[in-house]
Amino acid sequence: MCGIVGLYLKNQKLESDLGALFAPMLEAMTDRGPDSAGFAVYGDExxxxxxxxxxxxxxxxxxxxxxxxxxxxxxxxxxxxxxxxxxxxxxxxxxxxxxxxxxxxxxxxxxxxxxSIEILKGVGLPNDVAERYGLAGMKGSHAIGHTRMATESAVTLEGSHPFSTGLDLCLVHNGSLSNHNWLRSKLKRAGISFKTDNDSEVAAGYLTWRMAKGDSLTQALKGALNDLDGFFTFTVGTQDGFAVVRDPIACKPAVIAETDDYVVMASEYRALAKLPGIDKARVWEPEPGKIYVWERSVANVEAA
Known part of the structure; x- marks a missing residue:
């Protein structure tokens, strides 16, 4: 069990408040992942x-x-x-x-x-990691984060999320992949390198491989739905924005909310409850096997 959160600001006037809005979201996921935490902030290009x-x-x-x-x-x-x-x-x-x-x-x-990307992560309670790196004072256009409860590997900095294997590309994952060892071998032969044995790094490497071949983020995520076995909710950060996708069974929880000022996702609604304007937001559970993408360079997309 882990917790994931993401915040994409549609209103540029809020970019100076990105960290102040995002830090409480990360801390709210402590019960889902108390052993390590990390986040990626996009800004200062x-x-x-x-x-x-x-x-x-x-x-x-x-x-x-x-x-x-x-x-x-x-x-x-x-x-x-x-x-x-x-x-x-x-x-x-x-x-x-x-x-x-x-x-x-x-x-x-x-x-x-x-x-644009800066990833910061470490072992310890999410609030301690956030305070260590001054998350609440950070500025930017969007951020994604993860709180980890290690159930299949040791509690280490290397095992904490986000994972990044490409330029301005990172991924956080709640769930478990069953075919990551086979896929890791395949991706290594294609020139993708890995630093850990974590299945989530393989998912990040898969997206890097597909996008290096010319796929858009949406196309890469469609490939992931076909090629990755297991159960997962992914939130993916890029220089332009972020995406959310759940596997076709969707046993891992997720919620998305959108207002005129922002798009936000979390494993549980309580991470969103204190955001300004959340009472007027459109709130929904992302559908199984459906890709949701928000990027600055294209219109907002909900891809089948």
């Missing part, structure tokens, strides 16, 4: 290269890493630290930057890469 969210130990010297970046990869357009995380904006190709890190700084964990 950097269009001139790659933005990396990196995690190290308490003794990590981020300033020294920034100097190493500058001496080997070129100018660092900006960087900052947040607890045990460093966020760097580099004017280089993503593949070049990640290959350099793997060879020269293997002690650094890459949480996310893209132009």
């Amino acid at each position: 950097y269009a001139s290269g790659i933005k990396l969210t990196l995690q190290g130990d308490a003794a990590m010297d981020w300033e020294a890493l920034a100097k190493r970046f500058e001496s080997t990869l070129g100018p660092v357009d900006g960087w900052f630290t947040n607890a045990d995380v460093g966020v760097f904006k580099l004017g280089v190709d993503e593949r070049f930057a990640l290959a350099w890190l793997a060879e020269n700084a293997p002690e650094v964990r890459v949480l996310s890469a893209g132009q």
Whole structure:
């Protein structure tokens, strides 16, 4: 049992309040996942290269890493630290930057890469993780989050969600996949790499693989409904927005609400209950096997 939440702001005037609106939603899912938590925030876009969210130990010297970046990869357009995380904006190709890190700084964990995304996660109660990284003060256009109750693997930072295997793409998952080991082997042969044995990372890798082949997010999720066995509710974050899909049986709970200002989803309604205007929202349970997508670049979609 885990808890997932997502918030997409349709009203740009609310973007400065994204974290303040989202943090109570994540905390409300504590009973569904008290051992670890994580979230992805989309904002502070950097269009001139790659933005990396990196995690190290308490003794990590981020300033020294920034100097190493500058001496080997070129100018660092900006960087900052947040607890045990460093966020760097580099004017280089993503593949070049990640290959350099793997060879020269293997002690650094890459949480996310893209132009907008920042993933932050850790072991502990959701409220503690949110406070550690200052979620309530964050700004942006949308966010997704996860609270984990580990039932099939150890309680570790590596096993916590969200999982990201592509640029500005991440996934949170409530449920369990039965064919993830076979699918992991297939995706590895296609060039997708994995850092954990978690089935949810395989689902994220599957979407990365399909979208790298030219599929839209909706097409990739349609493929997932055919190729992934098990039970699941996915919420997927992209640079443009987010999507929600449940497996055709839909035994894992989910609720969606929409107003003129936002679209929001959660495993349970109580995570939405304190949002402004929720009493006037359209509220519904997403249908089994139906894909719901909201993105800035296209009209809002409810795909069959």
